[in-house]
Amino acid sequence: MLLKLAVRNMRRSLRDYAIYFVTLLIAVTVFYAFNSVGDQQVMHDIAASDNTNVVEFTGYMMNTFSVVVAFVLGFLVIYANQLLINRRKREFGIYLVLGMKPGQVSRILLYETIFIGLGSLVLGLALGVLISQLLSFATAALFGIAMPQYQFSFSPIACIATLACFAAIYIVVAIFNVITVRRCKLIDLIGAKTKRQKIIIRNPWVCLVLFIVSLILIGLAYWQLDVNGMTLLFDAEFQRATVLMLVGSLLFFFSLSGFGIAVLTRLRGVYFKRLRPFTTRQVASKFNTSFVSIWVVCVLLFFAITTFATGLGLIDAFTGDIDEANPYDASIIAYGEETVYENGKGTKKPVDADISQTSAYLQQHVANWDTLVAASSQLDFYGLPDMTYGELMDAVNTHLSDAMSSTSMLNQGVCVVSLTQFNDLLALSDKQPVTLSSGEYLVTNNMSASQDIANAVVAQHMPLPTPVGDLTPANRVDKTQLNDFDMLSNALMMVVPDDVVATLAQAETPDTVYVNVMYAPRSNAEDVFIDILDDVDAPGVSTVITREQMVGQASGLRVMITYLAVYIGLVLLITTAAVLAIQLLSLTIDSLGRYRLLSKLGCDTRMLTRSLFEQVVIYFVAPLALAVCHSACAIAVLSESLFAALGRDLFPSIVMAACLVVAIYGGYMLITYLTSRTSVKQAIS
Secondary structure (H helix, E strand, C coil), X not given: CHHHHHHHHHHHCHHHHHHHHHHHHHHHHHHHHHHCHHHCHHHHHHHHHCCCCHHHHXXXXXXXXXXXXXXXXXXXXXXXXXXXXXXXXXXXXXXHHCCCCHHHHHHHHHHHHHHHHHHHHHHHXXXXXXXXXXXXXXXXXXXXCCCCCCCCXXXXXXXXXXXXXXXXXXXXXXXXXXXXXXXXXXXXXXXXHHHHCCCCCCCHHHHHHHHHHHHHHHHHHXXXXXXXXXXXXXXXXXXXXHHHHHHHHXXXXXXXXXXXXXXXXXXXHHHCCCCHHHHHHHHHHHHHXXXXXXXXXXXXXXXXXXXXXXXXXXXXXXXXXXXXXXXXXXXXXXXXXXXXXXXXXXXXXXXXXCHHHHHHHHHHHCCCHHHHEEEEEEEEEEEXXXXXXXXXXXXXXXXXXXXXXXXXXXXCEEEEEEHHHHHHHHHHCCCCCCCCCCCEEEEECCCHHHHHHHHHHHHCCCCEEECCEEEEXXXXXXXXXXXXCCCCCCCCEEEECHHHHHHHHHHCCCCEEEEEEEECCCCCHHHHHHCHHHHCCCCCEEEEEEXXXXXHHHHHHHHHHHHHHHHHHHHHHHHHHHHHHHHHHHHHHHCHHXXXXXXXXXXXXXXXXXXXXXXXXXXXXXXXXXXXXXXXXXXXXXXXXXXXXXXXXXXXXXXXXXHHHHHHHHHHHHHHHHHHHHHHHHHHC
16 A cells, blocks of 8 residues: 555656656666776776776776765765655645654655655666767777777676665665654644745845845855965865855855845845745745755855866867977986985985987987887987076066976076987988077077066067177077976077087086987887886986877876866766755746746736746856856966966857857756746646
8 A cells, every 4th residue: 555655656756757857767878877987898998909008097096086976966965865755744744734754754755755866766766877889989089089889888797886876875765754744743743834934035235235244255265266366275264265255155145035035025026026025035935945045056056067177178278289399209308316215204316317318329229229210310409597587588578477487497407408409309300400590599499487588578678698708689589398298398598509509518517408209100119119128228218208108197087087078077967956956846836836826816827927937037047156256266267377377268168168068058957947937837826
C-alpha cells in the first residue's frame, strides 16, 4: 500500500518534481561525462605517444575538482529536497491524522527518494555516456589530432564514482526526510500552509539605510580589488575585498525589498498601475524569506561567470602563441650561476666553468651529435654594467605592470647579445640576417607586457651605454623568439655590435647561454635531448626544452582549463538556476489562493500572468545583475593587471560566458515561468 501511495504521490506531484528530476538528471550526466575524460580512448592514445604527463595531470585535476562539485551538487539536492518537503508538510499531517505512523510516512518518502534517485541515475548515466563520446571528439580537437576511426569508450571508474557520489547524496536526503517527519509536531504539519502564506514586509526606512550601506561596502570592495590587482590572492587587500563583497551583497538582498517598496510607493504613477502593489508585495515577501539563499546564488553566479570567462581567456593567453614560441626543435639553457645549498640555505655561486663553450662541449660529449642535429646556434647573454632595466624604464618613463615586474628584474643589467650570434639564430629559422649601422643597436621584444617599453626606447632614441661608447637604437623592434618556451618570452633583449660583447667577455663570462638546435630528419633526437641532463654533465646546463614537450603541455593545458571552466561553470549555473526555480515554484503554489481571490475580484488571466512574469524576472535577474557587476569588476581588474600585459582580449570569452548564462539560466527562468503560469491558470479556471 505504501509503495502504491508513493507512486501515486509522484504522479500527482509530477509538476513539482519535474525541475528537481531534470536537474538531477543533468547533474548526473555532467558528473559522469567530465569524470570520464581521463578514460577516453583518445587520451590513452595521447598518453602512449606523448612524453609529457599532461594526460595524468588533466585527469588528476578533473578528479580533484569533482570533489568540490560533489559537495555543490549535494547542497543542491538536499536544499531542493527540503523545499519540496516543506511544501508537503500539510500532506504529511493529514496522513498522521488518518492514522499513519511517522515511520510509515518516512517509508513513503524513502520510496519516492529511491524512485527519483534510480531514475535520475539510470537516465543520467545513459546520457553521460553519450555526452562523453562527444567529449572524445572535443578532446581530439583541443589536442589538434585527428580521429580517423571512432571507438566507443566507457569509463567504469567514472561510473562507480558517479554511483557512489549520488548514492551518498540520496542516502543523506533520505535521512533528512525521516528526521523532518519525526521531529515535526502534528499541529506544525497541519498549520504549515498557513505559516507559508504570511507575507513578511520589513521597515522600508531601515532597509533604505542598509541598502545605502551595502552599496558603500560593495564600492569599497571593488576599490580594494583594484588596489590588489588580483595578482596576490592571500594579501590583506584581497581578503578585505572578499569580506566586503560578501557582507555588502548580503545586506543588499536583505534590504532590497524594503528599499524597493520605499521607492515605488512614492512613484504613484508607477506603483498603482495594473497589479503593481500585488507584484511588489509578492516580490518583497519572496526576498525577505529567501534573501540568504538568493545571496548564495549571487555568489555562485559570480564564481561561475568569472571562472568561465577568465578560464577561456587563460587558454588563449597561455597556449595561443605556442607555435610562434617554439621555432626550434630544442633549446638547451646554461646559467652562469648555480644555487648551492649549505645548512638548508641556498646561495648563488658562479659555476666552475666557462659556459660560453656550452655548444662546443655538447658537440663533443653528446654521442652522434652530427647525425642527430642538422643545425645549431648559440646565444651568449651579457648584462650591461652601466644600465639596469629599472633605469631603462625610468629613462623612457614607461614601466611594467606590478604583476609583471620584480625587484631582481629591475636591478638586472640590460641584456645584450652579439650581432653575429643573432644572425646565426635567424639563419636557423631561415630568416634574413640583420645589419646595424655604426653606433647602432637593435631592440628585440615579443612580449606584450614590455612592448610599450620597447616602442618607447626606439621612439625616444634611447642611448644605450656600453663599454665601447653609447649606442642609439635602430628604427624598429625585432620580434624574434630567442628560445623554445611555453609562451613568447623575449623581453627587451638588445642586439649590439660584436666588439661590445667581445669587450664584456674579457671581463666576465655570460650570464646565460642558449643553444638552439634543429633535428636531423628521421632521427631519434627528441628522445636523446629529453634525457640529455641525465646523460651529459654539461657545466651550467640545467634546462632542456623541446618543441614537442611545449606543444604537448600546451595541448594538455588547453584541455584541462577548457574542461574545468566548462565543468565548474555548468555545475554552478545549473545549481543556482535550479535552486531559484524550485524556490519560486514552491512560493507560487503557496500563493495560488491569492491569485484565485484576485480573479474573483475581476482581474483577468492576462493581468495575473503578467504579474507572475514580472515576479519571475525580478527573482531571477536580481542576483544575476549583482553577480554580473561583481564579475565585471573582477574581469576588468584581471584584464588590466594580467591579460592586457599578455596582450589578450577577454571579449570573446565574455561573449561565450554570456551565451552560456542565457542558455542555462535563462532556460530555467523560462521553464519556471511557464510551469508557474500553468499552475495559476489551473487555479483560477
